[in-house]
Amino acid sequence: MRFVDEFREPELISKTAQEIRRLADPQRHYRLMEICGGHTYAIYRFGLKDLLPPNIELIHGPGCPVCVLPMGRIDDGLSMTEQPDVIFTAFGDMMRVPGTHGSPLEYKARGADIRIVYSPADALKLAQTNPDRHVMFFAIGFETTAPSTALTLMRARAQGIRNFSVFCNHVTIIPAIRAILDSPDMRLDAFIGPGHVSTVIGCRPYEWIASHERKPIVVSGFEPLDLLESIVMLLRQLNDGRAEVENQYKRVVPWEGNRAALKVMAEVFELRPYFEWRGMGFISQSALRLRDSYAEFDAERRFQVPGIRVTDPKAAQCGEVLKGVLKPAQCKLFGNECTPENPVGALMVSSEGSCAAYYNYEHRKAALTALTMPASGTGLPAGGTSLPACP
Ligand code: SF4
Numbered sequence: 001m002r003f004v005d006e007f008r009e010p011e012l013i014s015k016t017a018q019e020i021r022r023l024a025d026p027q028r029h030y031r032l033m034e035i036c037g038g039h040t041y042a043i044y045r046f047g048l049k050d051l052l053p054p055n056i057e058l059i060h061g062p063g064c065p066v067c068v069l070p071m072g073r074i075d076d077g078l079s080m081t082e083q084p085d086v087i088f089t090a091f092g093d094m095m096r097v098p099g100t101h102g103s104p105l106e107y108k109a110r111g112a113d114i115r116i117v118y119s120p121a122d123a124l125k126l127a128q129t130n131p132d133r134h135v136m137f138f139a140i141g142f143e144t145t146a147p148s149t150a151l152t153l154m155r156a157r158a159q160g161i162r163n164f165s166v167f168c169n170h171v172t173i174i175p176a177i178r179a180i181l182d183s184p185d186m187r188l189d190a191f192i193g194p195g196h197v198s199t200v201i202g203c204r205p206y207e208w209i210a211s212h213e214r215k216p217i218v219v220s221g222f223e224p225l226d227l228l229e230s231i232v233m234l235l236r237q238l239n240d241g242r243a244e245v246e247n248q249y250k251r252v253v254p255w256e257g258n259r260a261a262l263k264v265m266a267e268v269f270e271l272r273p274y275f276e277w278r279g280m281g282f283i284s285q286s287a288l289r290l291r292d293s294y295a296e297f298d299a300e301r302r303f304q305v306p307g308i309r310v311t312d313p314k315a316a317q318c319g320e321v322l323k324g325v326l327k328p329a330q331c332k333l334f335g336n337e338c339t340p341e342n343p344v345g346a347l348m349v350s351s352e353g354s355c356a357a358y359y360n361y362e363h364r365k366a367a368l369t370a371l372t373m374p375a376s377g378t379g380l381p382a383g384g385t386s387l388p389a390c391p
Pocket residue numbers: 315316317318319321328331332333334335338339343344345346347348355
């Protein structure tokens with residue numbers, strides 16, 4: 001498949017991994033943060049960590065929109081299902097995210113009208129086919145998905161649709177990076193920049209990271225070779241003492257971003273003065289809300305939203321994992337109370353959540369390895385166990 005196969009070519013991957021080992025100075029420890037949850041997923045899925053020398057540490061960043069949403073916002077959104085005529089719509093990855101009284105899926109099991117949609121346009125269609133109901137779309141995502149919400153709202157207004165609203169939880173990536181850099185317990189050398197967000201915002205918004213913070217950043221694609229090449233580019237910068245913004249993902253990311261997408265976002269949204277991020281607290285100007293001109297479509301103005309603030313369960317260390325201070329397996333609940341089947345935190349729900357990615361690939365790999373290790377002194381597989389199928 002074009003743009004996939006050539007980025008999974010084993011020989012090229014092996015050569016690039018060799019180049020990484022050659023460039024990694026054994027006297028240094030390199031702490032690289034991949035901001036995007038899609039990168040975290042790819043790193044675990046393709047086992048890329050195993051190709052790196054031990055002095056290159058990959059730190060998982062806050063770029064999973066489901067994971068950074070505080071539980072109170074989920075409760076706020078679900079509170080709208082108490083209105084008898086409301087159809088609650090959201091992307092599938094929201095369905096198992098726990099709120100205080102259950103996930104959207106659990107609300108659905110209790111009788112709420114909750115439906116999965118693949119796009120905000122699908123939610124709008126549902127409003128058109130159900131004129132006697134009100135369809136609320138639980139909007140979530142970084143700048144990657146915000147333009148499609150904006151376009152849908154523009155269409156709703158142009159078509160005079162009145163029974164549709166958006167509960168806006170779109171967040172913006174730059175303030176989150178700034179919060180990470182300002183965090184006293186964060187020591188980072190460089191960033192693997194987000195690929196999807198950058199297709200919209202381009203590379204320019206990262207320039208301050210290089211010029212003011214002196215941290216290199218390379219915007220990266222999602223295939224194994226993309227990520228390894230990005231690490232090569234970062235190591236070259238770090239070894240040369242340079243701090244620049246580079247674009248490894250040129251086949252998709254234009255330096256100036258997508259002007260049409262930025263324009264529709266500016267038409268519909270404005271920045272909130274502040275917004276709460278799970279584990280990171282309130283970050284100023286880090287999220288979007290609907291402009292006054294779109295007030296009639298704003299679920300927060302249409303319905304009485306309780307504005308609930310909920311703290312995570314005490315033992316859950318989602319915040320520390322989100323900030324990259326702890327690795328997923330260092331959370332006390334990891335793999336015991338918190339698993340993909342029974343998630344306590346959102347990081348265990350979304351495929352882009354670092355805990356789910358770590359559990360599904362690293363943790364299960366370790367369990368399988370333990371099962372296939374020869375029993376001591378016998379040279380035979382332990383217990384003659386047949387291996388469980390990896391889901
Ligand atoms: S294991 Fe569960 S509770 Fe712990 S950080 Fe991950 S998602 Fe949060």
